[in-house]
Amino acid sequence: MTRPACEVHDLGRTGYGEAFAMQRDLVERRKAGLIPDQLLLLEHPHTITLGRNGHIENLLASEEALRSAGIAFHETDRGGDITYHGPGQIVGYPIMDLKQWKRDVGAFVRGMEEVMISALSEFDIAAARVPGCTGVWVEGRKIGAIGVHLSRWVSSHGFALNVNPGMSYFEYIVPCGLQKPVTSMEQLGSKAETAAVRAALTLHFGKVFGCEMVQAVLETVI
Amino acid sequence: MTDVVMPQMGESIVEGTLTKWLKKPGDRVERDEPLFEISTDKVDTEIPSPVAGTLGEILVTEGTTVGINTVVARISDGGAVAAAPAAVEAPSSKPAAPPASVPASAPPLAAAPSSIEEPAGPLSPLVRKMARENNIDFARVKGTGAGGRITKQDVEAYLAQPSAAPIAPIAAPVSVPAAPPAFVPLPAAGQAKIRVEPLSAMRAKIAHHMVFSQATSAHVTTVHKVDITKVARMRERSKADFQSRYGMSLTYLPFVTRAAAEALRAFPLLNASIDGGSIIYHNEVNIGIAVALENGLIVPVIRNADEKNVVGLQRSIVDLSTRARSRQLKPDEVNGGTFSISNFGGFGSVIATPVINQPQVAILGVGAVEKTPVVIDDAIAIRSVCYLSLSFDHRLIDGALADQFTAKVKAVLEGWSEQVL
Numbered sequence: 001m002t003r004p005a006c007e008v009h010d011l012g013r014t015g016y017g018e019a020f021a022m023q024r025d026l027v028e029r030r031k032a033g034l035i036p037d038q039l040l041l042l043e044h045p046h047t048i049t050l051g052r053n054g055h056i057e058n059l060l061a062s063e064e065a066l067r068s069a070g071i072a073f074h075e076t077d078r079g080g081d082i083t084y085h086g087p088g089q090i091v092g093y094p095i096m097d098l099k100q101w102k103r104d105v106g107a108f109v110r111g112m113e114e115v116m117i118s119a120l121s122e123f124d125i126a127a128a129r130v131p132g133c134t135g136v137w138v139e140g141r142k143i144g145a146i147g148v149h150l151s152r153w154v155s156s157h158g159f160a161l162n163v164n165p166g167m168s169y170f171e172y173i174v175p176c177g178l179q180k181p182v183t184s185m186e187q188l189g190s191k192a193e194t195a196a197v198r199a200a201l202t203l204h205f206g207k208v209f210g211c212e213m214v215q216a217v218l219e220t221v222i
Numbered sequence: 223m224t225d226v227v228m229p230q231m232g233e234s235i236v237e238g239t240l241t242k243w244l245k246k247p248g249d250r251v252e253r254d255e256p257l258f259e260i261s262t263d264k265v266d267t268e269i270p271s272p273v274a275g276t277l278g279e280i281l282v283t284e285g286t287t288v289g290i291n292t293v294v295a296r297i298s299d300g301g302a303v304a305a306a307p308a309a310v311e312a313p314s315s316k317p318a319a320p321p322a323s324v325p326a327s328a329p330p331l332a333a334a335p336s337s338i339e340e341p342a343g344p345l346s347p348l349v350r351k352m353a354r355e356n357n358i359d360f361a362r363v364k365g366t367g368a369g370g371r372i373t374k375q376d377v378e379a380y381l382a383q384p385s386a387a388p389i390a391p392i393a394a395p396v397s398v399p400a401a402p403p404a405f406v407p408l409p410a411a412g413q414a415k416i417r418v419e420p421l422s423a424m425r426a427k428i429a430h431h432m433v434f435s436q437a438t439s440a441h442v443t444t445v446h447k448v449d450i451t452k453v454a455r456m457r458e459r460s461k462a463d464f465q466s467r468y469g470m471s472l473t474y475l476p477f478v479t480r481a482a483a484e485a486l487r488a489f490p491l492l493n494a495s496i497d498g499g500s501i502i503y504h505n506e507v508n509i510g511i512a513v514a515l516e517n518g519l520i521v522p523v524i525r526n527a528d529e530k531n532v533v534g535l536q537r538s539i540v541d542l543s544t545r546a547r548s549r550q551l552k553p554d555e556v557n558g559g560t561f562s563i564s565n566f567g568g569f570g571s572v573i574a575t576p577v578i579n580q581p582q583v584a585i586l587g588v589g590a591v592e593k594t595p596v597v598i599d600d601a602i603a604i605r606s607v608c609y610l611s612l613s614f615d616h617r618l619i620d621g622a623l624a625d626q627f628t629a630k631v632k633a634v635l636e637g638w639s640e641q642v643l
Contacts, residue, residue, distance in 0.1 A: 008553060009423075022423050029422075036549075053241050053261050079266040104232030105265045134264045150267040151256070202553075215553040 004036060004100070006209065007216035008202055011042035016049065016074050016085070019093065023156045026095045030154050038095040038216065039205055041198050044085035046071040048173055051147055054081035058174040066172065078157035080134075080147030081177035088165035088184070090197055092158045092205070099153040101209065109134055109146055112159045114208045116144040119161070119200035123192045125185060133178065136161070141183035145176060161185075161201070163194050224273045226295040228288050231262055238262045239287040240294060245277045251297065258294070275299030424518040435580045440616035443575040443587075445609050446628045450591055452638040453477045454606035468533065475511070475565050476535035478588050478610075481634035483507050483528035486561055489627045493560045495581040496618055510559035510579055511539055513546040514569075520546050521579055523559040567591065573609045583618050586631065587611035 011019070019042060029035045048071055050056060058081055059073075066073050085091055092115075098108055113129055116136045120127040120143070127144070130137045136144030144161045162184035170182050185192055206213040228238055238260040245251055245258075257271040275297040282294040363380045365372040421429065435441075457472055464472040486493040486507050495502045507528040510521035522542035527535065545551050562579040567590035576587040589609040596605040610631060614624045 005549065007549065010553075021420075022426070025420055025423050052259070052266055053239075077266060079261055079264045102232070104234070105262055105267065106232040106234035108232075109264055146264045148265040150265060152254075152268075152270065213553070214549065215551050215556050 003206075003210055003212045005214050006037040006039055006094075006096075006206065006211035007035070008213050009038065009040045009042075009216040010198065011040055013045060013087065014042040016044050016047045016072060016076075019044070019091075020074075020076070023093055023095060027151060027154050027156050030095050030097055031152055037097065037100075037209075037211060039202070039213070040091075040093040040095070041201065042091050042093075043087050043089060043194070044091060046084075046086040046169060047074060048072070048082065048084050049074045049076045049078075050082045051080040052077050053079070055177055056082075058082040058177045059172070060174065061172045069172075071169070071172065076157070078147035078149045080145070082173045083145050083147065083160065083175055084165075084169050084173055085160060086165050086169055088186075088194065089160050089162050090194055090201065091160045092201060094155055094158050094205070094209075096155045096209070097153060098150070098155060103153065105148070105150060108155065109148065111208050112146055113144070115201060115204045116159060116161050118204040118208070119197060120144075120185070122200045123185060123190045123197070125188055125190060133180075135176065138183055138188060141181045142175065142178070143183050143185070143188075161197065163192060163197050223278065224275065224297045224299050225293045226257065226272060226297060228260065228282075228290050228292045228294055229269060230290050231260075231265075231267065235262050235290065237287055237289045238267075240282050240284060241266065242284055243280060244268075245271075247277050247280055249277050251275065251277055271297065273297055273299045422517065428518055431580070432577055435577050438580055439578045439583070441575070441578060441613055442616045442621065442624070443611050443613045444621065444624050444628060445573055445611045446625075446632050448608055448610055448632045449596065449605050449636050450474065450477075450608050451606045453635055454591065456638060464533075468537070470536060470540045472532075472536060473539075474567075474591055474608075475539055475563070475588070476532045477635060477638065478565075478586070478631070479509055479511070479524070479527060479535045479539070479563060480530075480532055481631045482509060482561065482563060482586055483530075484634050485627050485630035487528055488630055489623065491619060491623060492584045492614070492627050494583055494618065495560075496583065496615070497581070501618065504560040506558075506560065508558050508560045510556075510562035510582075511542065512562060512564040512576075512579075513543045515547060520551070520556060521559060521562055522546050522551055522555050523557070525558070561585070563588065567608060573611055575611060576613050578613055578615055583615040584624070584627075585613050586628075587613070 011022075014022075019040065023040065026035065026038050026040075030038065046069075048059065048066060050059065050073075052075070061069075063073055092112075094112070096108075098104070101108070110129075113134070113136050117127045117129070120136070120138075125138060125143075127136045127138045130140075133142075134146050135142050144159060146159045147157050149156045162182065164184055164186035167182065167184060167187065175182050185197070202213050205211075228240070231238060239262075240258060241261045242259040244256050251257055251271040251274065253272070253274045254270045256268040257277070258269050260267050260269060278296040278298050280295045282288055282292065288294065363372050363376050365376055453474065457474070457477075461472055464470075486509075490503050491501075493504050493507055495504070506526055508523050508525050509527040510523045512519055512521050522545075524530070524535065524538045524542065527538075530538065542551070542555065545555075559579065559582060561582055562576075562585040564574075564576045564585060565588045566574045566576070567588045570590055572589045572592070574587050574589070576585045578585050587610065589611065591606050591608040593604055594607040595602050596607065597603075598605075610628060612624055612628045
């Protein structure tokens with residue numbers, strides 16, 4: 001039996017609003033069955049986002065201060081609390097119809113953790129889950145975050161893995177509302193480039209979710 | 223009454239927090255319309271209404287965490303029951319309009335002031351067109367289709383009546399505020415003048431890429447006329463044999479690709495790219511072939527095209543374009559191109575000015591091959607001729623070099639000498 005296709009989009013640096021609009025478009029077309037599952041891989045410019053049920057008190061700076069630091073701020077409709085995105089952090093947005101996978105949000109979140117843990121192991125980083133604290137952790141420090149939105153079992157938003165972002169930006173927030181430190185591959189001594197990590201994430205995404213990763217047709221166009 | 227419950231979101235999920243009601247008690251909801259939102263660990267989910275009806279009681283308030291299958295609200299579904307039998311008969315998958323006795327929500331407001339009102343039921347484009355052309359007020363037409371829908375026959379029957387006087391096209395009711403001046407033609411009945419549709423992700427990507435390329439490169443296009451008769455004859459001779467031996471037809475494209483690969487070897491600057499202040503010469507000749515898709519295009523890449531003969535090139539072209547159309551290309555099959563070819567001649571175009579596929583510096587366009595009278599040694603002969611258009615980046619490549627390159631492609635094609643493919 002052939003595995004279902006998942007189209008991968010390597011979008012590079014993409015603004016939060018632009019990526020959000022693209023996700024919304026893909027979600028509608030995924031719901032309509034016009035396209036297979038999708039995985040968007042990208043990096044955002046400096047952005048802080050607050051989940052719909054997040055706590056604004058976890059933002060430690062005024063919006064004014066964010067603006068002057070060149071950080072965009074968005075309230076958004078994913079699960080999870082507050083988080084930071086920026087250059088050097090790979091963001092993965094799977095647009096997947098979970099009805100055709102396991103119909104299980106818990107398994108979906110565990111699956112995304114698995115993708116990040118497996119990708120990190122390729123760079124000799126031993127990451128793990130912490131029961132009760134969704135995300136991916138290395139020695140008590142968070143390296144990968146998760147936040148998802150579902151509509152009719154079609155997912156949007158997803159995961160974020162710190163490769164080599166500017167760690168000082170996390171000081172503007174209480175990441176995910178947790179009083180626990182964050183880390184990155186670079187802080188753990190890895191010299192991995194984001195391109196190599198993207199490739200590892202793509203490979204393991206296909207393994208964990210049992211799909212054939214194919215290049216989305218929108219990549220190289222003239 | 224239908225109970226609405228906290229849904230089962232997965233094996234390990236035993237409870238969820240109801241985070242937001244999207245409707246208030248008394249609001250009308252449609253089946254599958256988002257009704258409330260729940261939050262489980264790191265996942266927010268919109269939950270659609272299981273039925274159409276009116277939201278009655280809300281039993282679980284925002285911010286409360288409850289176990290799965292807990293009843294969170296009740297919906298009175300009288301409207302849905304009444305509409306259901308009609309929906310079964312209706313040929314379309316949409317539910318028919320509710321019967322008049324059910325107090326339905328207000329009819330949708332017309333977007334623009336108009337004397338012609340839209341009936342509740344859906345109308346076919348044909349009926350809309352007939353009504354527009356004949357200036358028909360739908361309120362006066364009795365619908366006999368499913369759910370009281372107005373059909374083509376109904377419009378014809380209405381027009382056949384002697385009393386079917388068309389309404390004056392500018393008879394806007396005085397009560398309409400800010401009615402347009404009489405000389406402004408009114409929008410046609412039920413027919414908006416525009417339709418708004420978001421750009422698809424592919425369209426947006428293509429748009430970005432095109433503008434980016436035009437803004438990046440100094441585009442210049444040079445056109446050379448090529449007498450491709452030798453290739454045409456060769457192709458004519460081997461066509462049937464080729465088809466039976468390889469199971470695919472033989473086109474002009476692999477010949478042009480072969481000639482381009484030769485020329486790229488001779489003029490490596492055409493196989494380069496610009497990176498900041500440096501020229502990057504690519505040692506591999508990887509030729510992208512533009513493939514038109516239903517709503518866009520993609521450029522899969524033939525790697526080491528200079529190492530392939532015409533058979534191998536034709537096979538790669540067929541394989542890549544087939545898989546491009548079925549969206550089965552692998553990531554490394556659309557990356558790493560060093561030069562591109564666009565075969566717009568396949569669509570009948572004779573000359574075009576293709577846009578460079580960044581970060582490449584040139585693209586060759588192939589026009590349609592046509593039999594043309596040509597003067598040779600003061601005699602008129604009929605030859606197979608096509609135009610090759612080379613768009614090049616004048617930042618890196620000057621006209622003389624571009625023409626030398628294109629002349630080389632032309633020379634290979636005109637002097638085609640390989641007797642074996």
